[in-house]
Amino acid sequence: MNALPDFRLFRPASAGEAVRLNTAHASSRFIAGGTDLLPNIRRGLFNPAVLIDLGGIPEMATITESADGLRIGAGVTLAKLAVDPRVVARLPALAQAALAVAGPTHRQSATLGGNLCLDTRCRYYNQSEFWRDSIHHCLKLDGDTCRVAVKSKRCYAAFSGDVAPALIVLGAEVEVLGEKGARRLAIADLYADDGMAWLTLKPDELLVAVHVPFDDAWTSAYEKMRIRGSIDFPLAGVSVALRRDGANIGGLRIACTGVASRPFAVDGLDVIAGKLFDAAAQTIVAECVDLANRSMKTTLVDALFRRNVTPVLARRLAQRLWNGA
Amino acid sequence: MKSLLCLTVNGRQREDAVAENMLLIDYLREQLGLTGTKQGCDGGECGACTVLVDDKPRLACCTLAHGVAGCRIETIEGCASTDGLSRLQRAFHEHLGTQCGFCTPGMIMAAEGLLRANPHPDQAEIRAALGGNLCRCTGYVKIIESVEAAASMPEAA
Structure with missing residues (x-):
């Protein structure tokens, strides 16, 4: 898997602050446990400039x-x-x-x-960048064809x-x-x-x-x-x-x-x-x-x-x- | 970008400048040199990187170092004391719970988390607690027997 890309990490203390941070940064994502998000980022499925860690918000736990x-x-x-x-x-x-x-x-x-x-999943999406590149990508990310239903205009993940x-x-x-x-x-x-x-x-x-x-x-x-x-x-x-x-x-x-x-x-x-x-x-x-x-x-x-x-x-x-x- | 990370690793309080995008496994292995924690699948599927965070087993490859700020981290290096091996380490040694040894640090930390929460688990509970840890050598039977043996040893041993 790839190394994590560079991003800023914020750890707000309240849900309101988390919402404000998310609005203030265009390319941001919330991260909670990270067990799905971090592997997905490392597979190149997203590339956020800012992660907002929700783990430090007692009211949400x-x-x-x-x-x-x-x-x-x-x-x-x-x-x-x-x-x-x-x-x-x-x-x-x-x-x-x-x-x-x-x-x-x-x-x-x-x-x-x-x-x-949780992000939706598909055999053509939850793959490495190399793998996805080899099939010229799919509709959900970087491509224009759904590999599950090739004539479809929508994604079936x-x-x-x-x-x-x-x-x-x-x-x-x-x-x-x-x-x-x-x-x-x-x-x-x-x-x-x-x-x-x-x-x-x-x-x-x-x-x-x-x-x-x-x-x-x-x-x-x-x-x-x-x-x-x-x-x-x-x-x-x-x-x-x-x-x-x-x-x-x-x-x-x-x-x-x-x-x-x-x-x-x-x-x-x-x-x-x-x-x-x-x-x-x-x-x-x-x-x-x-x-x-x-x-x-x-x-x-x-x-x-x-x-x-x-x-x-x-x-x-x-x-x-x-x-x- | 780096920022200050305060936490406890194997009983020692630390304040380190750590990159915000650094995974806990890379912080432990690369920055602190604690290479006992193994990098297996590197995607949360094998459990080799299991460490204890505030007594709970967590996957270091799917955890940001800054995400455990203020927590107590324990790795395989923290198990043995000047008195010798921990009871789980001794049991894995005596009951052949380890073969090539690559999964062993993760297995022992996951089992340690189980025994702290439930000092006398039955076999089903042991199997459930180790359900996320893969081993390609032992066939698991010896591992489960090792954890059962450790659970029956006196705690101080």
Whole structure:
């Protein structure tokens, strides 16, 4: 890998100062854990003149509890999130997703906000400069053709963060801070279906916290497929939340990651509310997930495998939650 | 551009002028000469560069030196004392947990982080904690046995 290019490093003490620094410097990037950003910079994927290190901002590294739920600072590490007793007991999908990110050592540095804002990934993009040069680059960086879909005018790089689908099924909101103050938006609205512009954050905005409501009527879980069991990005990741209403399904929510340029909620599941979780319901779950799947040739593993495995993961998780609820 | 970095390395407080774009692994190896910390994949995939930052195992190749300002850094060089090897070093030696030795500093620091947080881990916990560390020689069994042996030794040893 290349040496890091020259850049200035700032270490603000507050989120407001971080936003001001970002506005003041045109070519700047926020860095949190750096476990993805630093290797990407060294592969020549970005060349920022200024890095703004968010690791010295105490207000972003805390979890606060209210009657409604948790406010989790974007700077909370995934290792801390995965073992927080409130998260483990009441938001199991979030704890499982945090624990599924990368390896144990990454999670000591990597943060919630970093995983939510993770750059999209593709076999033609996450490569050395030499490699990318040899294929004359791709649409996402320095090229004019998407190597995954050559006639496409858009980039299909896949969003590969594990935590976002868990937060989608848990009904979380994100808090972002900009020059004009803070605003909150539903987690799904943080993303757009475009491998090159997958975040809807404005240039001056910083993700500072996530609000996750408690709703103990729901149980939830997260599972992913990956090449290295202990340390890899998802080939496909699925989060499921289920509410049981007596003998019937009260509600079912499913969200996926790794199979499109954004994490997304699966539509069409309302029809099984009020029904038994039987073979017919399982078929509907699998069909809805399959319909929403947008797996492309972005990983070395075949897209068809990722497409086939996603509904299986969803059905298996829903069954496990149903049995345990 | 360089700026002043204050931190503790292996128990010694330091104030060094360090380039703002310097990685922790380069600061340790090039500037301080602590070459026990190994550079393997150099991209966060192998764990050979694992060091302890405030008792937690972190990847020195994916960490900026200035990002750990004010922290306590411990490397493999800080494990042994005048009394001899640490219990993990001794266990790796006695139970053949090391062969070519390249992954060993990272393995020992990751295991040290585990034992500080959880002095009596079961085998599943050991395997999970070392999940980010690759070894091409041992097949891992001897490494896990070494960590189990270290966990059963008295702490002062």
